[in-house]
Structures are given as structure tokens and as C-alpha cells.
Amino acid sequence: MKKKSLIVCAVMLLLSATVAVHAAPSKRKPRRSARPPDGELRELLRRTEQIVEQAQAEASRARQQSEELQRRLEENTSELARLRQAIADYGSRIAELKSEGPHTKPATEPVQPGQSVQPAQTEQSAIRDPQSAIEERLDRLQEQVEVHTEQIREHAQTKVESDSKFRVRLFGMILANTYFNTNDSSLSDVPLSAPPPGSIVRKNNFGAMLRQTRIGLAMQGPRLAATLGEARLSAEAEFDFWGGTGGRADGDVLGSLRVITASARLDWERTALVVGQRQPLVSPLNPTSIAAAWFPPLAGAGNLWQWRPQITLEHRARVDDSSELIVQGGLMTPFGESLQGVPIEGGPGYESRVAFRRNLDSDKRVEFGFGGYIHRRPFSLDRHVNSFAFTGDWVVPLGGRVELSGEAFYGQAITLGERGGSRNDRLFAVSGPLDSPATTIRGVHSAGGWAQLAIKARPDLDFNFAYGQEDPRNRDLSVALQNPATRLKNQVASANFIWQLRHNFLVSLEYRRLWTRYPAREQTSNHYNLAVGYVF
Helix, strand or coil, rough: HHHHHHHHHHHHHHHHHHHHHCCCCCEEEEEECCCCCCHHHHHHHHHHHHHHHHHHHHHHHHHHHHHHHHHHHHHHHHHHHHHHHHHHHHHHHHHHCCCCCCCCCCCCCCCCCCCCCCHHHHHHHHHHHHHHHHHHHHHHHHHHHHHHHHHHHHHCCCCCCCCCCEEEEEEEEEEEEEEEECCCCCCCCCCCCCCCCCCCCCEEEEEEHHHHHHHHEEEEEEECCCCHHHEEEEEEEECCCCCCCCCCCCCCCCCEEEEEEEEEEECCCEEEEEEECCCCCCCCCCCCCCCCCCCCEEECEEECCCCEEEEEEEEEEECCCCCCEEEEEEEECCCCCCCCEECCCCEEEEEEEEEEECCCCCCCCEEEEEEEEEEEEEEEEEEEEEEEEEEEEEEEECCEEEEEEEEEEEECCCCCCCCCCCCCCCCECCCCCCCCCCEEEEEEEEEEEEEEEEEEEEEEEEEEEEEEEEEECCHCCCCCCCCCCCEEEEEEEEEEEEEEEEEEEEEEEEEEEEEEECCCCCEEEEEEEEEEECCC
16 A cells, blocks of 8 residues: 555646646746646556556455464464373373373272273373383483483593504403303303213312403504505404413403404405414304303313414305305414323314305394315324315394204314313324324314293393203213223203393303213213303
8 A cells, every 4th residue: 555655646746747847937048848648647556556556455365364374373373282291191191191100099999891981091001101102212312312321431441552653452351250150161151061970079069160261452453555555454352361370269250351253354345364363263152141251152172263364365256145155264373282191283274165155134034054174184103184274154033032053063083172181082083192102092073052042022121042962972981991980972041131220231141051961971061150241
């Protein structure tokens, strides 16, 4: 309307000025009149009217839009008020349910067969279900906040740094084990077999230790030159406190730092070269346990675990987007084996493995592997024994929460399942003293393996059931000197749960049953272990 008034005033002023100029007397020489023709004046008035009509139309549209916006604002305000009231009512209902407690008696009687559910019961159930979901979600969010807070604090700390200025990561686990043995053995904290007949052992004894605590360093190095394929250099070393006890009475408690594994590796896109002390290629898996850390679970009962100095090469060939074929090979040196107190020396052994792996998701995979190992073991007087093994391993998920894994082997004089310096009379059958030319040395054939069923009951709770055995061929042992402590067969079964109270705090209870057959009879023992670990 203001625009219309301004236009009308402008037109009137223009007409007034034109009339005034035409009516005023002129002192100049009369000339031709400047008054516009009537046609031009009518055209000007027509255009003015069009402008006024357009302005009126625009004003009408603006008024309609303003009314529509005002109506929508009122509707949104009303809807927001209703939502706020609904949220307030829902919060008051949740508060009432919380105040009642988990054991409050229901306000209505139980529903009998054939009886319909009352609206009050339906409403109460509908409220309780969202309440439980909300409380569970809040608990998870609170835990995530704590985790993220710890991660922020960790990033704010001063990092471990090497002289080369490359990143060094410190990791490990402080592990405390409390155990109870019904029939003790020489390794009371981590027994590998039942004690032989006639040995002096303790019955029903308790003990505790922290020797399985581990500390490790992982180092990320530079990339090599382009002429070497720009391989990434990295290294790792892991230690525990198992060493240095020397069989003292305090050996279950005290210990000194000892190397478990240490290696350096070069990683190309699909190839890796590793040099160091590692687990054998032919035995890549271990059962799950934090009760047995230094000696892996089922060591001496089907698990070829021995960490050895070796050089290995691995190549991964892609089959499709989620599958790959893994080819591995390596050299392995002798490491602490002895026979009748004489070290077994000689050249390196050879190992290889081929595996097929298919990744199902971020933490699930199907894998089958087959391996082989051979090592020529020389003895005095130009005697030798060929140690060899054929192995298989598998990881098979059985649904989303269950996984079956294990290993199996068959071979001769396999020392990969023995600890350094241990007796090998069940691996090498010796008919007499080694320095006698009449003595024969025969490799003992054996077969064994282990299997584990792992169940993830909850994201923070795992159950693991495992069984393993190692069975030397008895007729190979018949030519050897009779030793009452020679193990003819060793079997171990275990069951444990691992509860992750927090992301870095673990509690586990494990039961282990051991059956060991000796020439005289079979011996048994039970081992109970409560483990508490703090991961860092």
C-alpha cells in the first residue's frame, strides 16, 4: 500500500509540474510548445496503473505468506509443547519404576491360561522393556566414555621414544596366578604332566606367583629405499620373569627377566621376511588361556609350541576380495635339545606351510593350513636321526559366537613340543651310552594334537574347552634303556572362562586335568588356577 501511495504522489507531482510550466508567462521569445501529446500522456498513465496493480498483487502474496508462516509457527509450538509433556510423563514413569525396585511385587495378578492381558499390564511391560534398553545403552555409553577418557589421557602422556626417533610401543600384562594342585609336579605353577610314580611330590597344595607377567616392546621403523621395494621395517621383543630361579624353594614366586620372543621383519604389500625367535610356522595356533602363559596351554600334550631362532619368508596370494593363499617357508636352528646330557647340534631344520584363509568379517575367519618340518640330527660316531613332522591346523567359526580350532601332527623325534634342556628319552630311543659304538639311536614316532571349542557368551565373557594329547609309538621305545619316568602317553583337558571386567582388566578361572601314562602305571593330577591380569 505504501508503494502504491508513493507512485500516485509521483504521478500527481509530475502532472502539476507540467501544468505549471505550461501556464507560467515566458519572457523569452515564443517558441514551439513542449507539452507532450495526449497519446503519450495516456500511455504514461496506463503504465502507472500497471505498476500500481503489480504492487498490489505482490503485497497480497506477501500477506498470504505471512499468515501461512504464522499458522505453521503456532502448529510447531503446539507440537513441541505436546512432545515436552510426553517426555516429562515418560521420565516420571521411569522414575516410578526405578523407585519400585527390581523385586517389587506386580500390581496385578499373574495372567492365567486363556485370560487376556489387561491394558495396565501391557503398558507396564511396554515401559519396562524400553527402560531396560535405555539403562543398558547408558551403561555401554558410560563405559565407552571411560575408555575414550583413558585413551585421551594416554595420548596426552609422554610416549616411549628411541634414539632413532621412531615410534616405540610398550605393551604387556601384569598377571597374578593363584593355583591349587591335588598331585604336585616339578612345575607346580604350570604343570605339563602328572608326576611319575615313586617321585616325591606334595599333595593338595596352594601357591601363587607373578612370574608370568609379560612386558613387550613393538617398534615401527622406516620404509626402505625404492630399490628394495619400499618395505616397512618393524621389530618386537617380549619378556617375562620366568628365568633365574635355579630350582630354589622360592622359584614359584621370584624370577628374573627372560626373553620369550624377539624378531625383526620387513613387510612388503603381500610378502614378509622375519628374522628372530618365533613360534614354528607349522604350529601357528595356541589354545586360549591366561593361566598358562610361559608354557602355552597343552604344551607337551599335542601343542608344538617351542619358540626357536629362525628365518622365515611369507607370501600371501589373493584369491578373491576376501580370500588368500598363504605360502611360508623357513630355516630353524637347534635350541637347547640334549640327549643323555649331550647337546644335539648340527645344521638348521627346514619348515614350510601352505594355508587358505577366508575373512568373514572384522574378527572372524576360516583357515586351513598344512605344514611340514624336517631336521637332520647328528650324533657322535657318524650316527644321525631325521626328525620330521607333518602338521595340520584349522580355525572354523560355528555361527556368530562359537569357534572350533586346533592342530594335529604326526612325525618322528619331534622336539618342537619340548622346553629347552628337557629330557628327550621319549623322542630318541637309545639302547646304551652315546659314547659306545654298539649303541643304536632310533627316532620315536609319535602322533598328537589338540582341539578347542571357544564360546563367546557375551562381548566381555568367553568360555574355552580344550583337549590335547601326545602319544609316542611304544614299540619304538622297546629298544631303549628302561626309564621309569619315560612318558608313554600324555593327555590334558582344560576348561576356563575369561571375564573382561573392563577393557584392560581380566579375571579367569581354569580347571585342568592331566593323565600321564608311565611304564609302571598311569598317573593323574588336577590343577585349579585363578588368574587376574591387567593389560597395558
